Amino acid sequence: MRTHKVTFATLAVVAGLSLTACQNDDDAAARTDPSNVATASPSSEAPASGGSDSGGTDSASPEASSGGKDDSAGTGTDDQGTAAKCRTDGLKITAIDNFIDGDRDGTVAVEMKNTGGQDCVIAGFAGVDLKTNAGTLSAERKGAPGDPYVLKTGKTIAFSVTYPLNETGGSGVRITGLVVTPPNETKPVTLPWPGKPSLPVTDGSGEPVRVGPIGSAGQGG
Template identity: 35%
Template sequence: MKYTRITALAAIGVAALSLTACGNEGSVKDSSSKGSSSSSSSSSDGGSKSEGGSGSGGSEADNTKSGSAGDTESRAGAANGATETTGKVAFCKTEDLAIDAADAAPDENSGRIDITMINRGSTTCSATGFAGVDIKDADNTSNPIERGQAQPRITTLKPGDAAVFNLAYDIDSSGDSLASPTNILVTPPNETHTVTLEWPAGAGEIKGAYTDVEVYPTHTTE
Protein backbone atom coordinates (compact mmCIF):
# COMPACT_ATOMS: atom_id res chain seq x y z
CA MET A 1 0.00 0.00 0.00
CA LYS A 2 2.78 2.38 0.90
CA TYR A 3 4.52 1.45 -2.27
CA THR A 4 1.47 2.22 -4.33
CA ARG A 5 1.05 5.62 -2.58
CA ILE A 6 4.69 6.49 -3.16
CA THR A 7 4.37 5.53 -6.80
CA ALA A 8 1.25 7.63 -7.15
CA LEU A 9 2.92 10.59 -5.44
CA ALA A 10 5.94 10.19 -7.67
CA ALA A 11 3.68 10.16 -10.69
CA ILE A 12 1.92 13.28 -9.48
CA GLY A 13 5.30 14.96 -8.86
CA VAL A 14 6.53 14.11 -12.36
CA ALA A 15 3.31 15.48 -13.80
CA ALA A 16 3.69 18.67 -11.79
CA LEU A 17 7.26 19.05 -12.88
CA SER A 18 6.17 18.46 -16.43
CA LEU A 19 3.47 21.11 -16.14
CA THR A 20 5.94 23.54 -14.55
CA ALA A 21 8.45 22.94 -17.33
CA CYS A 22 5.75 23.47 -19.92
CA GLY A 23 4.71 26.62 -18.16
CA ASN A 24 8.27 27.86 -18.01
CA GLU A 25 8.83 26.94 -21.66
CA GLY A 26 5.69 28.87 -22.55
CA SER A 27 6.99 31.80 -20.52
CA VAL A 28 10.32 31.54 -22.26
CA LYS A 29 8.59 31.39 -25.63
CA ASP A 30 6.34 34.29 -24.67
CA SER A 31 9.33 36.21 -23.39
CA SER A 32 11.31 35.34 -26.50
CA SER A 33 8.33 36.24 -28.64
CA LYS A 34 7.93 39.53 -26.82
CA GLY A 35 11.65 40.19 -27.06
CA SER A 36 11.61 39.30 -30.70
CA SER A 37 8.56 41.45 -31.20
CA SER A 38 10.19 44.26 -29.25
CA SER A 39 13.40 43.84 -31.19
CA SER A 40 11.46 43.74 -34.41
CA SER A 41 9.55 46.81 -33.37
CA SER A 42 12.76 48.54 -32.36
CA SER A 43 14.36 47.49 -35.62
CA SER A 44 11.30 48.66 -37.45
CA ASP A 45 11.41 51.99 -35.68
CA GLY A 46 15.12 52.31 -36.38
CA GLY A 47 14.52 51.29 -39.95
CA SER A 48 11.70 53.75 -40.36
CA LYS A 49 13.90 56.49 -38.90
CA SER A 50 16.70 55.49 -41.19
CA GLU A 51 14.33 55.33 -44.13
CA GLY A 52 12.75 58.48 -42.94
CA GLY A 53 16.20 60.06 -42.79
CA SER A 54 17.17 58.90 -46.22
CA GLY A 55 13.66 59.54 -47.39
CA SER A 56 13.91 62.98 -45.91
CA GLY A 57 17.32 63.39 -47.51
CA GLY A 58 15.89 62.05 -50.73
CA SER A 59 13.02 64.43 -50.34
CA GLU A 60 15.42 67.30 -49.74
CA ALA A 61 17.42 66.18 -52.73
CA ASP A 62 14.24 66.06 -54.78
CA ASN A 63 13.28 69.44 -53.39
CA THR A 64 16.72 70.71 -54.25
CA LYS A 65 16.39 69.38 -57.75
CA SER A 66 12.90 70.68 -58.13
CA GLY A 67 14.07 73.87 -56.46
CA SER A 68 16.90 74.09 -58.92
CA ALA A 69 14.51 73.50 -61.76
CA GLY A 70 12.22 76.08 -60.28
CA ASP A 71 15.11 78.48 -59.91
CA THR A 72 16.17 77.80 -63.48
CA GLU A 73 12.65 78.39 -64.72
CA SER A 74 12.45 81.44 -62.51
CA ARG A 75 15.73 82.76 -63.87
CA ALA A 76 14.66 81.95 -67.38
CA GLY A 77 11.37 83.69 -66.74
CA ALA A 78 13.18 86.66 -65.29
CA ALA A 79 15.51 86.70 -68.24
CA ASN A 80 12.57 86.52 -70.61
CA GLY A 81 10.87 89.21 -68.63
CA ALA A 82 14.00 91.33 -68.85
CA THR A 83 14.16 90.68 -72.56
CA GLU A 84 10.57 91.68 -72.95
CA THR A 85 10.88 94.79 -70.84
CA THR A 86 14.39 96.00 -71.57
CA GLY A 87 15.76 93.42 -73.95
CA LYS A 88 18.81 93.65 -76.13
CA VAL A 89 18.91 96.94 -77.94
CA ALA A 90 18.28 96.40 -81.64
CA PHE A 91 20.70 97.83 -84.14
CA CYS A 92 19.73 101.12 -85.71
CA LYS A 93 18.03 100.82 -89.06
CA THR A 94 19.27 102.94 -91.92
CA GLU A 95 15.77 104.29 -92.49
CA ASP A 96 15.70 105.63 -88.90
CA LEU A 97 18.99 107.49 -89.19
CA ALA A 98 19.66 110.99 -90.48
CA ILE A 99 23.20 110.73 -91.88
CA ASP A 100 25.48 113.59 -92.90
CA ALA A 101 29.16 114.07 -93.76
CA ALA A 102 31.33 117.10 -92.97
CA ASP A 103 34.98 118.08 -93.34
CA ALA A 104 36.68 118.04 -89.93
CA ALA A 105 40.36 118.17 -90.86
CA PRO A 106 42.40 119.13 -87.77
CA ASP A 107 45.27 120.58 -89.81
CA GLU A 108 46.67 120.97 -93.34
CA ASN A 109 48.25 117.53 -93.39
CA SER A 110 45.59 115.31 -91.84
CA GLY A 111 42.33 114.80 -93.66
CA ARG A 112 39.25 113.79 -91.68
CA ILE A 113 35.61 113.40 -92.62
CA ASP A 114 33.11 113.20 -89.77
CA ILE A 115 29.99 111.23 -90.59
CA THR A 116 27.17 111.84 -88.14
CA MET A 117 24.15 109.58 -87.65
CA ILE A 118 21.16 110.87 -85.69
CA ASN A 119 18.50 108.48 -84.41
CA ARG A 120 15.20 109.74 -85.82
CA GLY A 121 13.36 106.60 -84.74
CA SER A 122 11.00 106.28 -81.79
CA THR A 123 13.07 103.70 -79.88
CA THR A 124 16.61 103.37 -78.55
CA CYS A 125 18.96 101.57 -80.92
CA SER A 126 22.59 100.52 -81.15
CA ALA A 127 25.05 101.96 -83.66
CA THR A 128 28.00 100.05 -82.22
CA GLY A 129 30.74 98.94 -84.59
CA PHE A 130 32.16 99.84 -87.96
CA ALA A 131 30.03 101.28 -90.72
CA GLY A 132 30.59 99.97 -94.21
CA VAL A 133 32.06 102.73 -96.38
CA ASP A 134 32.81 103.02 -100.07
CA ILE A 135 34.08 106.14 -101.79
CA LYS A 136 32.75 106.78 -105.26
CA ASP A 137 35.12 108.39 -107.71
CA ALA A 138 34.40 110.71 -110.59
CA ASP A 139 34.93 107.78 -112.98
CA ASN A 140 31.92 106.04 -111.30
CA THR A 141 34.03 103.36 -109.64
CA SER A 142 33.43 102.60 -105.95
CA ASN A 143 36.29 101.78 -103.64
CA PRO A 144 35.79 100.02 -100.27
CA ILE A 145 37.52 101.67 -97.33
CA GLU A 146 39.62 99.64 -94.91
CA ARG A 147 39.07 99.68 -91.17
CA GLY A 148 41.47 101.54 -88.92
CA GLN A 149 43.15 99.91 -85.92
CA ALA A 150 40.61 100.75 -83.24
CA GLN A 151 38.30 98.87 -80.91
CA PRO A 152 34.55 99.54 -81.28
CA ARG A 153 32.85 101.22 -78.34
CA ILE A 154 29.30 100.69 -77.15
CA THR A 155 27.25 103.30 -78.97
CA THR A 156 23.61 103.34 -77.91
CA LEU A 157 21.33 106.03 -79.27
CA LYS A 158 18.12 107.20 -77.70
CA PRO A 159 15.71 109.02 -80.01
CA GLY A 160 17.40 112.26 -81.01
CA ASP A 161 20.92 111.13 -79.99
CA ALA A 162 23.82 111.24 -82.42
CA ALA A 163 26.76 108.99 -83.17
CA VAL A 164 29.76 109.85 -85.30
CA PHE A 165 32.51 107.96 -87.08
CA ASN A 166 35.48 109.23 -89.04
CA LEU A 167 37.28 108.73 -92.29
CA ALA A 168 40.98 109.54 -91.96
CA TYR A 169 43.63 110.04 -94.59
CA ASP A 170 46.71 112.13 -95.41
CA ILE A 171 46.18 115.30 -97.41
CA ASP A 172 47.98 115.69 -100.72
CA SER A 173 49.13 119.27 -101.07
CA SER A 174 50.99 118.72 -104.33
CA GLY A 175 47.94 119.14 -106.51
CA ASP A 176 48.73 115.84 -108.25
CA SER A 177 46.28 113.61 -106.39
CA LEU A 178 44.80 110.91 -108.56
CA ALA A 179 41.70 110.55 -106.36
CA SER A 180 38.59 112.50 -107.33
CA PRO A 181 35.95 111.54 -104.75
CA THR A 182 32.36 112.57 -105.44
CA ASN A 183 30.32 110.52 -102.97
CA ILE A 184 30.54 108.48 -99.79
CA LEU A 185 28.40 105.35 -99.63
CA VAL A 186 27.55 104.56 -96.00
CA THR A 187 26.03 101.37 -94.61
CA PRO A 188 25.42 101.70 -90.83
CA PRO A 189 26.81 98.96 -88.56
CA ASN A 190 24.95 95.66 -88.91
CA GLU A 191 22.76 97.02 -91.68
CA THR A 192 22.42 96.21 -95.37
CA HIS A 193 20.79 99.40 -96.63
CA THR A 194 23.14 102.09 -97.90
CA VAL A 195 22.84 105.85 -98.17
CA THR A 196 24.79 108.02 -100.58
CA LEU A 197 26.33 111.24 -99.28
CA GLU A 198 28.16 113.96 -101.17
CA TRP A 199 31.88 114.31 -100.61
CA PRO A 200 32.22 117.39 -98.36
CA ALA A 201 33.13 120.55 -100.20
CA GLY A 202 36.49 121.95 -99.16
CA ALA A 203 37.82 118.60 -97.92
CA GLY A 204 41.55 118.16 -98.66
CA GLU A 205 42.77 116.01 -101.55
CA ILE A 206 43.50 112.38 -100.76
CA LYS A 207 47.18 111.47 -100.77
CA GLY A 208 47.86 108.12 -102.38
CA ALA A 209 45.01 105.80 -103.23
CA TYR A 210 41.60 105.10 -101.67
CA THR A 211 43.20 102.11 -99.98
CA ASP A 212 45.09 104.63 -97.84
CA VAL A 213 41.84 105.97 -96.35
CA GLU A 214 40.66 104.36 -93.12
CA VAL A 215 37.28 104.24 -91.41
CA TYR A 216 37.02 104.21 -87.61
CA PRO A 217 34.24 102.83 -85.40
CA THR A 218 31.26 104.80 -84.19
CA HIS A 219 31.16 106.67 -80.90
CA THR A 220 28.74 109.04 -79.24
CA THR A 221 29.19 112.78 -79.58
CA GLU A 222 29.06 113.34 -75.82
Protein backbone atom coordinates in the same frame (compact mmCIF):
# COMPACT_ATOMS: atom_id res chain seq x y z
CA MET B 1 29.47 90.94 -96.80
CA ARG B 2 32.71 90.68 -98.72
CA THR B 3 35.07 93.63 -98.64
CA HIS B 4 37.65 94.66 -101.25
CA LYS B 5 40.88 96.60 -101.13
CA VAL B 6 42.06 99.06 -103.78
CA THR B 7 45.34 100.99 -103.77
CA PHE B 8 45.92 104.43 -105.19
CA ALA B 9 48.24 102.81 -107.71
CA THR B 10 45.26 101.13 -109.38
CA LEU B 11 43.37 104.39 -109.28
CA ALA B 12 46.18 105.88 -111.39
CA VAL B 13 45.38 103.42 -114.24
CA VAL B 14 41.61 103.64 -114.68
CA ALA B 15 41.55 101.34 -117.73
CA GLY B 16 43.04 98.51 -115.70
CA LEU B 17 41.10 99.29 -112.53
CA SER B 18 40.61 96.28 -110.29
CA LEU B 19 39.19 96.98 -106.87
CA THR B 20 39.70 94.92 -103.79
CA ALA B 21 39.38 96.09 -100.16
CA CYS B 22 40.04 95.17 -96.58
CA GLN B 23 39.41 96.93 -93.31
CA ASN B 24 42.15 97.57 -90.73
CA ASP B 25 41.87 98.65 -87.09
CA ASP B 26 43.38 101.53 -85.17
CA ASP B 27 42.14 104.22 -82.68
CA ALA B 28 40.45 107.47 -83.73
CA ALA B 29 40.20 110.67 -81.63
CA ALA B 30 37.23 113.02 -81.34
CA ARG B 31 36.77 116.39 -82.94
CA THR B 32 33.75 118.19 -84.37
CA ASP B 33 33.18 121.21 -86.61
CA PRO B 34 29.71 122.56 -87.34
CA SER B 35 30.66 123.90 -90.80
CA ASN B 36 30.15 122.39 -94.24
CA VAL B 37 27.54 119.72 -93.46
CA ALA B 38 26.35 117.23 -96.09
CA THR B 39 23.08 115.38 -95.49
CA ALA B 40 21.20 112.60 -97.27
CA SER B 41 18.20 110.38 -96.70
CA PRO B 42 18.42 106.54 -96.81
CA SER B 43 18.78 105.23 -100.37
CA SER B 44 17.56 102.05 -101.95
CA GLU B 45 20.76 101.90 -103.98
CA ALA B 46 22.61 98.58 -103.72
CA PRO B 47 25.46 98.65 -101.18
CA ALA B 48 28.89 99.65 -102.42
CA SER B 49 31.82 97.33 -101.84
CA GLY B 50 32.66 98.81 -98.43
CA GLY B 51 29.08 98.67 -97.13
CA SER B 52 29.03 95.87 -94.61
CA ASP B 53 26.39 94.07 -92.60
CA SER B 54 29.05 92.58 -90.34
CA GLY B 55 30.59 95.80 -89.01
CA GLY B 56 28.88 95.47 -85.63
CA THR B 57 29.87 91.90 -84.95
CA ASP B 58 33.51 92.47 -84.03
CA SER B 59 34.51 91.51 -80.50
CA ALA B 60 34.26 94.46 -78.10
CA SER B 61 37.38 96.14 -76.75
CA PRO B 62 37.81 98.71 -73.97
CA GLU B 63 40.51 100.39 -76.06
CA ALA B 64 37.99 102.01 -78.42
CA SER B 65 37.80 105.81 -78.47
CA SER B 66 34.64 107.49 -77.21
CA GLY B 67 35.35 110.74 -79.04
CA GLY B 68 32.38 112.40 -80.69
CA LYS B 69 29.94 110.69 -78.38
CA ASP B 70 27.19 112.66 -76.64
CA ASP B 71 27.34 111.43 -73.02
CA SER B 72 23.60 111.91 -72.72
CA ALA B 73 22.90 109.92 -75.88
CA GLY B 74 22.96 106.51 -74.22
CA THR B 75 25.19 103.92 -72.63
CA GLY B 76 27.47 101.11 -73.65
CA THR B 77 25.86 98.53 -71.39
CA ASP B 78 22.33 99.41 -70.22
CA ASP B 79 19.03 98.49 -71.87
CA GLN B 80 20.57 96.36 -74.62
CA GLY B 81 18.13 93.55 -73.91
CA THR B 82 15.13 95.70 -74.89
CA ALA B 83 16.58 97.92 -77.65
CA ALA B 84 16.66 96.75 -81.28
CA LYS B 85 19.65 97.28 -83.56
CA CYS B 86 19.84 100.67 -85.25
CA ARG B 87 18.60 100.54 -88.83
CA THR B 88 19.36 102.78 -91.79
CA ASP B 89 15.75 103.94 -92.06
CA GLY B 90 15.83 105.11 -88.43
CA LEU B 91 19.04 107.15 -88.74
CA LYS B 92 19.70 110.62 -90.14
CA ILE B 93 23.25 110.44 -91.46
CA THR B 94 25.34 113.56 -92.14
CA ALA B 95 28.98 114.19 -93.03
CA ILE B 96 31.07 117.18 -91.86
CA ASP B 97 34.50 118.35 -93.00
CA ASN B 98 36.63 118.10 -89.85
CA PHE B 99 40.03 119.08 -91.28
CA ILE B 100 42.21 121.55 -89.36
CA ASP B 101 45.11 123.37 -91.05
CA GLY B 102 48.37 121.64 -90.22
CA ASP B 103 46.90 118.14 -89.93
CA ARG B 104 48.79 115.41 -91.73
CA ASP B 105 45.60 113.82 -93.09
CA GLY B 106 42.19 115.05 -94.07
CA THR B 107 39.27 114.12 -91.80
CA VAL B 108 35.52 113.85 -92.23
CA ALA B 109 33.20 113.19 -89.28
CA VAL B 110 30.10 111.13 -90.07
CA GLU B 111 27.23 111.62 -87.61
CA MET B 112 24.23 109.34 -87.13
CA LYS B 113 21.16 110.71 -85.36
CA ASN B 114 18.49 108.32 -84.05
CA THR B 115 15.25 109.46 -85.70
CA GLY B 116 13.47 106.10 -85.45
CA GLY B 117 11.31 107.01 -82.48
CA GLN B 118 12.81 104.45 -80.08
CA ASP B 119 16.21 103.63 -78.58
CA CYS B 120 18.46 101.36 -80.64
CA VAL B 121 21.79 99.56 -80.25
CA ILE B 122 24.80 100.31 -82.45
CA ALA B 123 28.46 99.18 -82.39
CA GLY B 124 31.42 98.24 -84.55
CA PHE B 125 32.23 99.77 -87.92
CA ALA B 126 30.11 101.32 -90.63
CA GLY B 127 30.88 100.44 -94.22
CA VAL B 128 32.43 103.43 -96.00
CA ASP B 129 33.15 103.81 -99.71
CA LEU B 130 34.39 106.83 -101.62
CA LYS B 131 33.06 107.29 -105.12
CA THR B 132 35.79 108.66 -107.39
CA ASN B 133 36.30 109.41 -111.07
CA ALA B 134 38.46 106.25 -111.16
CA GLY B 135 35.98 103.91 -109.45
CA THR B 136 34.89 103.04 -105.92
CA LEU B 137 37.43 103.05 -103.10
CA SER B 138 36.65 101.18 -99.87
CA ALA B 139 37.93 102.52 -96.54
CA GLU B 140 40.00 100.30 -94.26
CA ARG B 141 39.07 99.85 -90.60
CA LYS B 142 41.16 101.64 -88.01
CA GLY B 143 40.79 101.14 -84.26
CA ALA B 144 39.09 98.68 -81.93
CA PRO B 145 35.29 98.54 -81.73
CA GLY B 146 33.72 99.56 -78.42
CA ASP B 147 30.94 97.90 -76.45
CA PRO B 148 27.45 97.88 -78.02
CA TYR B 149 25.99 101.34 -77.46
CA VAL B 150 22.36 102.24 -76.77
CA LEU B 151 21.63 105.30 -78.92
CA LYS B 152 18.72 107.15 -77.32
CA THR B 153 16.01 108.50 -79.61
CA GLY B 154 16.90 111.97 -80.87
CA LYS B 155 20.60 111.58 -79.95
CA THR B 156 23.67 111.44 -82.19
CA ILE B 157 26.84 109.35 -82.36
CA ALA B 158 29.74 109.84 -84.80
CA PHE B 159 32.76 108.18 -86.37
CA SER B 160 35.73 109.42 -88.39
CA VAL B 161 36.92 108.95 -91.96
CA THR B 162 40.55 109.92 -92.60
CA TYR B 163 42.22 110.23 -96.01
CA PRO B 164 45.57 111.36 -97.46
CA LEU B 165 45.80 114.94 -98.66
CA ASN B 166 46.61 115.57 -102.30
CA GLU B 167 49.74 117.72 -102.15
CA THR B 168 51.18 116.64 -105.49
CA GLY B 169 50.15 119.77 -107.33
CA GLY B 170 48.13 117.69 -109.80
CA SER B 171 44.42 117.06 -110.11
CA GLY B 172 44.70 113.69 -108.36
CA VAL B 173 41.78 111.28 -108.03
CA ARG B 174 38.58 113.31 -107.79
CA ILE B 175 36.12 112.30 -105.03
CA THR B 176 32.50 112.46 -106.18
CA GLY B 177 30.54 110.98 -103.24
CA LEU B 178 30.53 109.20 -99.88
CA VAL B 179 28.58 105.96 -99.33
CA VAL B 180 27.83 104.93 -95.72
CA THR B 181 26.26 101.67 -94.56
CA PRO B 182 25.50 101.48 -90.80
CA PRO B 183 26.77 98.43 -88.86
CA ASN B 184 24.68 95.27 -89.23
CA GLU B 185 22.88 96.81 -92.20
CA THR B 186 22.94 96.31 -95.97
CA LYS B 187 21.10 99.50 -96.95
CA PRO B 188 23.48 102.42 -97.66
CA VAL B 189 23.03 106.15 -97.93
CA THR B 190 24.94 108.28 -100.41
CA LEU B 191 26.16 111.70 -99.25
CA PRO B 192 27.91 114.58 -100.95
CA TRP B 193 31.62 114.47 -100.07
CA PRO B 194 32.39 117.41 -97.69
CA GLY B 195 36.19 117.02 -97.53
CA LYS B 196 39.04 117.99 -99.85
CA PRO B 197 38.14 117.38 -103.50
CA SER B 198 40.78 114.82 -104.43
CA LEU B 199 43.19 112.09 -103.33
CA PRO B 200 46.81 111.80 -104.47
CA VAL B 201 47.76 109.33 -107.18
CA THR B 202 50.62 107.24 -105.76
CA ASP B 203 52.60 104.07 -106.46
CA GLY B 204 50.65 102.27 -103.74
CA SER B 205 52.93 103.26 -100.86
CA GLY B 206 50.74 106.13 -99.64
CA GLU B 207 48.28 106.18 -96.76
CA PRO B 208 44.89 104.51 -97.34
CA VAL B 209 41.46 105.93 -96.59
CA ARG B 210 40.45 104.72 -93.11
CA VAL B 211 37.22 104.52 -91.10
CA GLY B 212 37.17 104.60 -87.29
CA PRO B 213 34.74 102.62 -85.08
CA ILE B 214 31.33 103.91 -84.05
CA GLY B 215 31.88 106.46 -81.28
CA SER B 216 35.02 107.97 -82.82
CA ALA B 217 35.24 111.25 -84.71
CA GLY B 218 37.85 113.72 -85.84
CA GLN B 219 41.43 113.09 -86.82
CA GLY B 220 42.47 109.49 -87.13
CA GLY B 221 46.14 110.23 -86.42
